[in-house]
Amino acid sequence: MIIDWPHFTPWASLAGGVLIGIAASMLLLFNGRIAGISGVLGGLIAFRQDQPRLWRVLFLAGLLIAPLAWTMVGTLPAATISADYVELIFAGLLVGLGTRYGTGCTSGHGVCGLSSLSLRSLVATLCFMGSGFATVYVVRHVIQASGG
């Protein structure tokens, strides 16, 4: 394993993580809800009529407006998307389906679930990290390395 020191941003990432933890704590302690993004969004598009929707809309609105709020005080960091449109459609479908079947994503299982010491969330996190490692390995070191 080779560490990518030039791209390593320990303090910004730790501080960002603390903010994410504070946000998840706010939603839990004030609203009584789990800040799992796939669950918040999934509950919004679910057909069940008994799902309260307004808090979901407002939480997601907060997410969407974050870049605008950021530009009021600074410049947004760059985002490099190496996947092409076809790959992104495929990736999006897998993320949408997988997070709903798996009942959570990086935030729901990886942050909230692990914070509540849930065994299911630990298993889920190990699964999506493991398949994420494997996927990037195949894309970067098998397909791209062979010039595909």
Add this chain to the structure above:
Amino acid sequence: MQLLSAFAAGLVFGIGLILAGMTDPAKVQGFLDVFGTWDPSLALVMGGAILVGLFAFARAKRLRRSLLNAPLYIPEPRSVDKRLVLGSLTFGVGWGLGGFCPGPALVWLGTGEAKTAVFVLAMIGGMAIFELLQPRAR
């Protein structure tokens, strides 16, 4: 108040994701590239978030209702099943391929970037397919 706190939580969450570097798919893939040159930053994102979250969940487990008197929706402990494992494995493949998980994708959609919009539409499509495949009566 509850609606205001939901909005504030979303905003703080989104700013945290940008600061953490999670909205850059190349950085996320750099974290997932453990067999190449590995950027460990995102381990610190989860570490920082869990550090704070541990206190909040410990507190919430002793509460009957939220601090704003809302019911607490904390998932009951359930056993690990095949759906959890297969679903999470599937999610990881999509995450590695695109470099986006749901939260950062929604935040970056706020910039109006076209590729992100395509990813989010496909993700919502995937969630809709899940809903269509659910049995109607439970």
